Amino acid sequence: MKKLKQVYLDYNASTPIAPEVREAMLPFLEKHYGNPSALHFEGVHGKRAVENARKQVSTILKCQPSEMIFTSGGSESNNHVLKGVYSTFRQKGNHIITTTIEHPSIINPCKYLESIGAKVTYVRVDHFGRVNPNDIRAAITKETILISVMHSNNEVGTIQPIKEIGEIAKEHDILFHTDASQSVGKVLLDVKELNVDFLTIAGHKLYAPKGIGALYIREGIDIEQLIHGAGHEGGKRAGTENVVFAVGLGKACEVGNESMEQNEHVRALRDYFWQQLKAHFKDMVTLNGHPEYRLPNTLNINFTKRIGQDILTTIPQLAASTGSACHSGEVTLSPVLKAMGVNEEEGKGAIRFSLGRYSTKEEIDYALSLIKQGY
Structure with missing residues (x-):
């Protein structure tokens, strides 16, 4: 039997490792194995590689290399900021502001x-999934020490008014963090223009491996470490540097920075997909x-009177996702769609299609034919 063709439209969940990234990593898998902290020739090799990667990551955010630390991923970066700020500034206040549509790596640390x-205020969003900066301003109290708002939502792609919120945070001398895991490499980012003090990067959303991320910490800010040990990453994060993956993330940021115009091609494919549907x-x-105000690659749609997962189950050749959960035959609306006020019956039919650098019109046309059959 002829093998069925498959179409991957779940880039927001995880991207493939780019060929350029793989090539950059290979030397550190095959021969350069030294500990970057060692002073001999192999250690120097690793140290140079890590610092070059740090420079590549900082370039895509237009910040200084010294303001970037490598982490194990977006979840660690987010936990580092939330727990670090709370621990460091607990005597100043105990209030944190975030939104109802954040990733679990923000919501769950906040609950902890x-x-x-x-005390945590979860600011609501509108029907488009966008927060009103004035609602952030209204939530501020004398005890507020941190505001954390994601740059773009992983499910629906809505981009938040980060610059405006950052201005409000500055006015009130409050630290401001944004989780930009879904945005890096898809839209232009400048930490100074965004008025952020912290910014999260996740490698596997950016054509780098899983298990590597980065955290921007504005110069002059010192918060408690999440991982204690030897003085790696400028004393901000303990643990021997993951040279191989850091090199991969660095190269991914370099490629992403140089190929930003490809996102317009992705946007055109996404819009074509939606128009045809x-x-x-x-x-x-x-x-x-x-x-x-939406990521150029993200298309989240409701198929009325259907269950999104049921549609995907009938077309296993298509990789996409749905935020709804099914337990004992009962379908629960995605928390993000629920926060947006999406009608429950309508939202159960939601499917997120997320395109990427390697998506083609041929794949979109094939996906369209599969969906029409599966519906």
Whole structure:
């Protein structure tokens, strides 16, 4: 039997490792094995590689290399900021502001901090999944020590007004963090323009391996370490540097920075996909997320009167995702869509299609044919 063709449209969940990234990593898999902290020739090799990678990562954010530390991924970076700020500035205040649509690596650490004395305000978003900066301003109290708002949402792709929120944070002398895991490499980012003090990067959303991430910490800010040990990463994060993966993330950022214009091609494919679905299904499909302030690769739509997972189950050749959960036959609406006020019956039919650097029109056309059959 002829093997079925497969189409991968789940880039927001994880990207493949780019060929350029793989090539950059190979020497450190095959021969350069020294500990970067060692003073001999092999250690020097590793140290230079890590510092070059740090420079590559800093370039995509337009910051100084000394402001970047490598982590194990987005979850560690987010935990480092939330727990580090709370631990360091607990005497100043105990209030944190975030939103109702954050990733679990923000929501769950916040719930943990609440269990040990923190007060957390979860600001609501509008029907497009966008927070109103004035609502952030209204949530500020004398006890507020941190605001954390994701740059773009992983499910619907909505981009938040980070610059405006950052200005509010500055006015009130409050530290500001953004989780940009989904945004890096897809849209231009400048930490100074965004007015952020911390910014999270996750490697596997950026054509680098899983298990590597980075955290921007603005110069002059010192927060408690999440991982204690020897004085790696400028004393900010203990643990022998993961040279291989750091090199991979560095190269991924370099490639992403140099190929930013490819995102317009991805946007065109995404819009073509949506137009074709709309033309065929008409009012049986509706869009989730902001029509304008949205990542160029993300398309989250509701298939009316259907269950999103049921559709995907009938077309195993297509890799996409749904935020809804199914337990004992009951379908639970995605927390993000629920926070956006999406009708429950409608939202159960939601599917997220996320395109990437290697998506083609041929793949989109094939996906369209599969969806039409599966519906």
